[in-house]
Amino acid sequence: MTEPLLRVRDLKTYFVTEQGSGTARAVDGVSLDLFPGETLGLVGESGCGKTVTSLSILRLIPEPPGHIRPGSFIEFEGRNLLTLAPKELRAIRGNRIAMVFQEPMTSLNPVFTVGDQIAEAAIVHQGLSRNAARARAVEMLTLVGIPDPQERVDHYPHQMSGGMRQRVMIAMALVCHPKLLIADEPTTALDVTIQAQILELLDRLQRELGMAVMLITHDLGVVAGTADRVVVMYAGQVVEQAPTTTLFARPLHPYTEGLLASVPRLDTRVSQVRGRLHSIPGQVPAATAWPTGCRFHPRCPYAWDRCASEEPPLLDAPGGEAGAHTVRCWLLTEPQRRERRA
Amino acid sequence: MTAWLVRRLAAAIAIVLAVVTITFFLIHLAPGSPCGESERQLSPEVCRRLRAQFGYDRPLAVQYVKYLWALSHGDLGESFALHRPVADALADAIPNTLTLAGAALLIDFVLGLALGVYQAVRARRFGDVVLGNVGLLFNSMPTFWLGLILLLVFSYWRRWFPLGGMSDPVLCPTLSTLRCVADRAWHLTLPALTLGLVGAAGTARYQRAAMLEVMAQDYVRTARAKGLRERRVVLVHALRNALLPFITLFGLAFPFLLTGAVLVETVFAWSGMGRLSVTAIFQRDYPVVTASALVASGMVVLGNLLADVLYAVADPRIRVRSEVT
Numbered sequence: 001m002t003e004p005l006l007r008v009r010d011l012k013t014y015f016v017t018e019q020g021s022g023t024a025r026a027v028d029g030v031s032l033d034l035f036p037g038e039t040l041g042l043v044g045e046s047g048c049g050k051t052v053t054s055l056s057i058l059r060l061i062p063e064p065p066g067h068i069r070p071g072s073f074i075e076f077e078g079r080n081l082l083t084l085a086p087k088e089l090r091a092i093r094g095n096r097i098a099m100v101f102q103e104p105m106t107s108l109n110p111v112f113t114v115g116d117q118i119a120e121a122a123i124v125h126q127g128l129s130r131n132a133a134r135a136r137a138v139e140m141l142t143l144v145g146i147p148d149p150q151e152r153v154d155h156y157p158h159q160m161s162g163g164m165r166q167r168v169m170i171a172m173a174l175v176c177h178p179k180l181l182i183a184d185e186p187t188t189a190l191d192v193t194i195q196a197q198i199l200e201l202l203d204r205l206q207r208e209l210g211m212a213v214m215l216i217t218h219d220l221g222v223v224a225g226t227a228d229r230v231v232v233m234y235a236g237q238v239v240e241q242a243p244t245t246t247l248f249a250r251p252l253h254p255y256t257e258g259l260l261a262s263v264p265r266l267d268t269r270v271s272q273v274r275g276r277l278h279s280i281p282g283q284v285p286a287a288t289a290w291p292t293g294c295r296f297h298p299r300c301p302y303a304w305d306r307c308a309s310e311e312p313p314l315l316d317a318p319g320g321e322a323g324a325h326t327v328r329c330w331l332l333t334e335p336q337r338r339e340r341r342a
Numbered sequence: 343m344t345a346w347l348v349r350r351l352a353a354a355i356a357i358v359l360a361v362v363t364i365t366f367f368l369i370h371l372a373p374g375s376p377c378g379e380s381e382r383q384l385s386p387e388v389c390r391r392l393r394a395q396f397g398y399d400r401p402l403a404v405q406y407v408k409y410l411w412a413l414s415h416g417d418l419g420e421s422f423a424l425h426r427p428v429a430d431a432l433a434d435a436i437p438n439t440l441t442l443a444g445a446a447l448l449i450d451f452v453l454g455l456a457l458g459v460y461q462a463v464r465a466r467r468f469g470d471v472v473l474g475n476v477g478l479l480f481n482s483m484p485t486f487w488l489g490l491i492l493l494l495v496f497s498y499w500r501r502w503f504p505l506g507g508m509s510d511p512v513l514c515p516t517l518s519t520l521r522c523v524a525d526r527a528w529h530l531t532l533p534a535l536t537l538g539l540v541g542a543a544g545t546a547r548y549q550r551a552a553m554l555e556v557m558a559q560d561y562v563r564t565a566r567a568k569g570l571r572e573r574r575v576v577l578v579h580a581l582r583n584a585l586l587p588f589i590t591l592f593g594l595a596f597p598f599l600l601t602g603a604v605l606v607e608t609v610f611a612w613s614g615m616g617r618l619s620v621t622a623i624f625q626r627d628y629p630v631v632t633a634s635a636l637v638a639s640g641m642v643v644l645g646n647l648l649a650d651v652l653y654a655v656a657d658p659r660i661r662v663r664s665e666v667t
Contacts, residue, residue, distance in 0.1 A: 058567055060563055060566055060567060086572075089569075090569040090570070090571065091569065092569070093566070093567055093568065093569035094567060094568035094569035094570075095569055098567070098568075099564075099567045101560060101563070101564060101567075103560055106559065106560040106561065107560040107561055107563075107564045108561055108564065109561040109564070109565070109579055109582075109583070110561070110583065110657075110658070110659060111582050111583055111656070111657060111658060112579075112582075113658075120568060120570070121568045121569065124568070124569060124570060125569060156658040156659070158658070158659045169564075172564075172568070
């Protein structure tokens with residue numbers, strides 16, 4: 001098996017809340033691997049810690065109020081990103097690891113031309129001259145499919161549509177040909193037709209540039225079409241991790257099951273599934289007070305007393321190779337409970 | 343853009359004309375008269391002849407029309423208190439005010455911007471809290487009071503700076519130009535600091551708030567994610583945006599360059615526009631008062647115009663909109 005490009009171990013990112021009374025454990029012991037060239041989907045509801053996980057990787061968490069707990073470990077290309085000196089960290093940001101953010105409307109600086117903003121990373125990391133960097137910016141705009149790149153390079157963000165701006169964001173992220181692209185909900189703020197275009201673009205660029213992608217989304221449809229592997233997060237933890245096809249065919253964590261059941265499908269009529277679209281009862285608990293035991297147990301249809309008292313570890317799913325499909329659920333030790341319920 | 347500029351200039355002239363008109367009638371409405379009848383310093387006969395000589399015995403409407411006619415020919419009239427043309431009095435006072443106000447604004451903006459940016463970067467930490475409180479203290483000080491305290495400490499107790507005036511009246515003419523400039527700078531220090539420090543305290547508070555707002559924007563995070571130095575993130579990506587509200591501040595402060603600071607000019611015996619206009623008001627020196635109002639309103643209008651142009655230069659979103667109209 002190849003070495004992972006990115007190895008996250010026991011990542012804990014906490015925030016001190018406004019009143020100073022509590023600590024929000026936004027990310028609470030996340031471990032995951034990302035292999036060269038693959039696309040990893042990071043899925044979960046709002047507030048489950050997806051974005052904080054991704055920001056922690058590049059240490060972009062605002063401190064204060066946030067901080068990454070000692071004992072957390074993020075290894076990229078053999079180095080622990082959490083202990084790097086600021087200068088070494090800068091050499092990785094935008095160069096080896098790049099990010100695309102959710103809001104293309106606000107993530108671009110309004111007072112600089114898109115060309116300048118794309119060229120900036122190339123000037124900083126590769127020492128390109130202003131002219132060479134500008135030529136590179138035009139090249140990148142062409143690559144992400146923006147028409148009239150020669151002219152567009154001198155435009156300001158407000159002169160472009162949302163989809164165009166997200167293409168600019170992608171061009172900006174990819175200008176140094178990073179090994180890893182972290183895309184945090186890159187299509188959430190866009191129209192559905194534009195969403196598909198952006199996803200296709202990411203897919204094509206990933207193949208052309210041979211990079212790994214961490215795709216953060218709450219949209220399972222996006223994951224199904226693009227990711228090789230999926231990590232499902234709930235309440236600051238990883239609850240299930242599996243290759244995409246396995247996860248969709250055989251979800252083992254009740255939360256994943258619920259997520260998949262709440263996606264409307266064309267092949268089963270709404271009337272056939274007892275007249276209603278499935279929804280997971282209850283809501284995500286507050287990060288200042290996660291439930292004891294399994295964090296999903298108050299919303300889980302299978303929960304029994306053990307779930308409320310003992311926190312399950314990540315267990316290997318039966319029938320697979322170790323680590324390929326892991327689930328944080330006691331049902332794996334007592335599978336008969338699932339059948340009884342069904 | 344040209345049409346916009348023409349429209350703005352036409353509006354500017356109308357505003358200045360309105361201010362001149364209002365000032366003209368208001369100062370004539372004020373009790374008292376130029377030759378100080380109330381104090382009985384001059385015999386009524388002399389007073390009557392003086393009034394006739396300056397045309398103050400004519401109906402107000404006639405005086406107004408005559409004033410406007412002269413003004414349209416660039417004639418600001420004659421000051422009877424100073425016994426010289428108003429234009430000459432202004433020509434003497436304006437460079438002095440420009441020097442003092444220019445130096446004060448320089449201290450105000452440079453220090454205010456630097457402190458504001460520093461405080462925003464260190465927000466809620468020790469340095470920010472200390473500077474914030476010291477700033478509030480200075481911001482609440484009356485300028486004349488701070489001027490007096492500075493004079494007491496640095497000119498009276500420690501004889502580091504002169505007690506007032508703009509240059510040494512005896513020495514300066516005999517010294518070389520360079521030494522004379524140094525002497526003027528020495529006289530300028532305390533009054534410029536008085537105005538500059540109080541101004542900087544306000545500017546810093548303003549700039550800190552603007553900077554904090556910008557630092558929380560998504561594009562600042564984008565800049566960090568690119569691997570830029572923190573210095574570049576703050577001074578290029580954030581500051582460039584945080585300077586936009588600062589332009590408004592500049593536009594508001596601009597008239598001060600020619601109107602001057604009445605109280606500080608008085609405390610430091612600085613013969614600028616502030617002192618000139620106040621003295622003129624007390625002496626009912628009508629043409630000087632009206633001319634001061636003319637200069638002040640002209641500067642306000644110009645300051646606003648300048649701020650609008652600067653906005654268009656600094657903010658591409660405004661630039662494009664003004665091209666459309």
